[in-house]
Amino acid sequence: MNPGFLYDTCTLQNFASVKRLDLLETRHGHLSPPRVTEGVLNEIARGARLGFAPSKMLWGWEWLGDPWMPDHNHQLDIQKIWRRLGGAELIPPKNGGEAESIAAAKIMGWRFVTDDQGAYNVAGTILGPSLVRDTVAILEDCCILDGLSPMDAASIANRMWNEGREFLRSRRPPFTPDVFRS
Numbered sequence: 001m002n003p004g005f006l007y008d009t010c011t012l013q014n015f016a017s018v019k020r021l022d023l024l025e026t027r028h029g030h031l032s033p034p035r036v037t038e039g040v041l042n043e044i045a046r047g048a049r050l051g052f053a054p055s056k057m058l059w060g061w062e063w064l065g066d067p068w069m070p071d072h073n074h075q076l077d078i079q080k081i082w083r084r085l086g087g088a089e090l091i092p093p094k095n096g097g098e099a100e101s102i103a104a105a106k107i108m109g110w111r112f113v114t115d116d117q118g119a120y121n122v123a124g125t126i127l128g129p130s131l132v133r134d135t136v137a138i139l140e141d142c143c144i145l146d147g148l149s150p151m152d153a154a155s156i157a158n159r160m161w162n163e164g165r166e167f168l169r170s171r172r173p174p175f176t177p178d179v180f181r182s
Helices: 009-017 021-028 038-049 053-058 072-084 096-108 117-127 135-146 150-162
Strands: 005-007 111-113
Touching: 005 009, 005 096, 009 021, 009 038, 009 053, 009 135, 009 150, 021 135, 038 053, 038 096, 072 096, 072 117, 096 111, 096 117, 111 117, 135 150
Parallel strands: 005 111
Antiparallel strands: none
16 A cells, blocks of 8 residues: 655645645545644644634645544654654644654654654654655646646745745745756
8 A cells, every 4th residue: 555645734734825735635635544643633723713724724624534643652752753843841832743743654654744844854864755745745746647737836836935835945936847847
């Protein structure tokens, strides 16, 4: 079976901010859920309660499925990863969804998708670089495998940036079609 993808809140919000969640469904819809962890779903719920438009769009999106739920056996691994992400005694915990997602991806042998630079770096050391993806990589995959044109991918990425969305430091606009040609 093909390993699934676990998404971080920031990447999901990137696609929601430009109303292109359909790209995630097309690209990864054939893979098994879960697609998020309990911590990420809590972050989405918190954003929706605060009226944040991308979170409101994500809240209740059935495609996400039921979240991966850590049990007490996973808590130590999650705590160690959280500390590597710079975790402190914050309520709600900063980077909690990322730590939980990286731990879950490690446990399940799945891939993790994030645009949080710190989480991307830590996940790369824990999971290996080939199991960590970001928004630009997902858009590249959509061009190669799903028929999205490089011009459309560049337009989508630039719209995300213009919406104030987060990208890895190495992925900065202006995005051109050449970025999405393999």
